[in-house]
Amino acid sequence: MGLLRVAGLFKAFAAIRAVDSVSFEVQPGEIYGLLGPNGAGKTTTISMISGLLEPDAGEVVVDGTPFGSDPQKAKRIMGVVPQELAIYEELTGRENLEFWGRMAGLSSGDAKVRASEVLAALTLTDRAQDAVKTYSGGMKRRINLGCALLHRPKLLLLDEPTVGIDPQARLNILEFIRGLRATGTAILYTTHYLEEAEVLCQRIGIIDHGRLLAEGTLKELQERLGGDRLFVLEADLKDISPDSWAGFHQRFRVIQKTERQLVVSAIGSRDPSDCLKELLGLPVRVENVTLKRPSLNDVFLQLTGRDLRE
């Protein structure tokens, strides 16, 4: 059984279903990515799991105990990293870490020791005595993350921890989180960055409009598209429908069609060169055909008809 189990979670704000029957599990030592655009319901889901919000329906089970039956017990083994920088700018990095460590239940001495460890791990030791307001965005993000780690939580909830920082700082944080996984921490990681979910998460749930549309490993999600290759055909496709091409839908699955581009995957295991020949033989003036590996964006595209990057 997973360290975190979410079953049929539901939350509505007036007529808007922010989270609609979402279910998933996170195992110890696993990073589970909740991928979706802004407003998909990721933060609402994390808020319900962390006890900030009360679900309208559904259940959250943490380490075998329903959250509702003993919230304090569940909270003790959790660490929550909010999307906003919920830290004290007037205090130093060390003081922030020590304070949140004390709040998490550590003694004064333990909080000091752990703060030093976390500062070292986050490579912030040399700035430990500086006020957080003097930090760069990436450093603040690291402190924001570190504040949830003092008590060594078994379950870590990360709500878009890399929002608004530069690529290098993001890579550092991702590397750090990957290391946490190695120690057996179960991590729920929400993001709208495809690349993060692809490189970081063992399993990914794709969420949009409050609904979990699909979940699985990256490979499993890619296989939903029918293989490990996609064909991108560029042509003038205005006023042309693939439906008019005889037998096309028996051989290809349309992932996306625009006026200039058609993205398809082959149905069945066929030789790519045969597929290319078939596409070049279509009754349109083809300008270019390329092959690519399917990405999570293609999966999202297939599931929602929209580009996650839009």
Place this chain on the structure above:
Amino acid sequence: MNPPGTPLTPSLSPSDEEKASAGRERGIFILLRVLLAKDLRRAGRNPLPVIINLLIPLCITALVGLAFGGKSDGGGLGRIRFAVVDEDKTVLTDFLRGAANQRQGGKYFEPVFLERDEAFRLLNDNQLSAVLIIPTNFSRNYLLGRAGVSLELVKNPAQSIHPAVLEELLGAVVTALNAIARNLQSEFPDWQQVFEGEGDYKQVAALIERAGDKLKRAGKFLNPPLVLYEKEVPADASKDQPASAGKPSVQKADPGSGIFGYLLTGMAGMFLLFLASNAMTDLHREIRQRTFARYHTLHHQLSPFLASKLLFTVAVLLICSTILLGGGGLVFRVAWRHPAALAGLALSYAFFAAALMAMLVALIPDERKAGALNTVVGMALGLAGGCMFPPQGLPAFLRDHVTPLLPTFWFVDTARNLQYGSGDVAWLSALLKLLGLSLVLLALSALLFRRQFRAGGRP
């Protein structure tokens, strides 16, 4: 960053678990101490809001002190120097001149008797607060009951308080002269003869006797008087003045205590609410910065967090109270009769003010909207509670049915009774009521915040 797993996350050893467990078992007082220490440290790094909070009572006290003086021995106003220009020069005006030089009057007033030109010269040199002119034939016209009899007061435009006091005083004198004229009108011709030196001692004796009779008959209308100033003699002071002394006990008047003790307690009642609102903006800041929400993801109740904010605010308010009541008391030479009880009362009122503002934050977490509400609530509670005006002057319904229920009234009324009452003031009851209400408000604010979190609001 360091290779993950090695420094940051060593495997949990049993001793670590035990230590963490022991840490979690720490009591609520340790939690409060850590929260409070955090707030104090933050305040130390960004002291401007606290300094502003402390400056407000300092400025108020200093401004009132500058306006009213406070340096003279005779009380807060100092002696008021004014000129009397007697152009009538009769026995009656001599009598009026003499009245201004009485022992008690002389303590507060310094009349100088000058000719008109000299008086105006000194007024222009800002050496006088006003010039009182008794015009020619004033006595005659007054005793003959003619209309349009007037005294003339020329105020010094360079001064504000002292001329205003003299104007009020002259108003009282005129009222008294009118009252005498209405009651002794029939005697005036005889009195005029006496003042003009035409009456003999028998006539004077008869006049005095008749005036005495009239005053006796008017006694039931004058006693109790419609307007009363009462200063009770403390019980212990009465003991010190035994009847065997054979003289009427004269309580030494202390206008500084009389006026400014009253004012200071009212000001404290009002301004501590505003100062509490200012101090409690830190809770707004915690909401805005999402640190309050982060705290709520931990395994603690909301109440300790709110209680720490309350304690922080109370600490600020106590310093402000000390400045207002203690500093103001020194400036205006107010000898607080029950300082310990007053301090306890101020402490409980600080708790109430802080808890009220915490609840208002819970009601309206948005800082900008809350600012307007807090001001209105503070003003309403202060005014209706009798902080700025004597409760007796409030509309009857408010005074009889609303004011007694207001915590501002519990504080202000009890504090004033402590200062001016006979000593049997139920200040402990007021203190307990204020503390009890604070606890209720704190619990209510925790409940409101919890509801808002659950509902998905952004407290």
